[in-house]
Amino acid sequence: MSFPILKTERLNLIEINEEHVASIYSIFSNEAVIQYYGMSPLTSVDQAAAMVKSFANGFEQKRSMRWGIVWQETGELIGTVGLNNLALHSKRTEIGYDLLPAHWRKGIVTEAVEAVIDYCFNELKLFRIGAVTFPQNKASFALLLKMGFEKEGVLKGYLYQDTESHDAFIFSITQPEWKK
Numbered sequence: 001m002s003f004p005i006l007k008t009e010r011l012n013l014i015e016i017n018e019e020h021v022a023s024i025y026s027i028f029s030n031e032a033v034i035q036y037y038g039m040s041p042l043t044s045v046d047q048a049a050a051m052v053k054s055f056a057n058g059f060e061q062k063r064s065m066r067w068g069i070v071w072q073e074t075g076e077l078i079g080t081v082g083l084n085n086l087a088l089h090s091k092r093t094e095i096g097y098d099l100l101p102a103h104w105r106k107g108i109v110t111e112a113v114e115a116v117i118d119y120c121f122n123e124l125k126l127f128r129i130g131a132v133t134f135p136q137n138k139a140s141f142a143l144l145l146k147m148g149f150e151k152e153g154v155l156k157g158y159l160y161q162d163t164e165s166h167d168a169f170i171f172s173i174t175q176p177e178w179k180k
Helices: 018-028 045-060 108-122 138-146
Strands: 011-015 065-071 076-087 092-099 128-133 150-161 164-174
Touching: 011 108, 018 045, 018 076, 018 092, 045 065, 065 108, 076 108, 092 108, 108 128, 108 138, 128 138, 128 150, 138 150, 138 164
Parallel strands: 092 128
Antiparallel strands: 011 065, 065 076, 076 092, 128 164, 150 164
């Protein structure tokens, strides 16, 4: 299967490759972006190159997919949206996203996530999409609730960042609940 390119009104969701290493470094070395990501900021371009390779490997092995969010107006890669723990045989996945702070509060993540959810339910024929957030990440879980996700509960000590374990909220949406 070739990597699916998705388009929205303002965005192109593209396959991330070697030409995007500098952009990936810019995103994932930004402390504001990864504050609630479950990882430490990148400190080298080599780490970004390894991350890009891991995106490709995950897609090849059908266990994840990660799109670059490209702002059509400028052609700039400004964030990513992706599927983690993709289990096609079990018809489920988890969604995650990130965006450079200069583009926050413009509806960009909502637009990207909506396109990916549509793809999951209509093309991949998944039944469930989960999302895991830090409890402190109010913007993320407000977005999920607005899109129809339900909070299922707390995963104790689920995320590890900054040398300690953190609780996480788990959200989900199922295909019948999407776009009621």
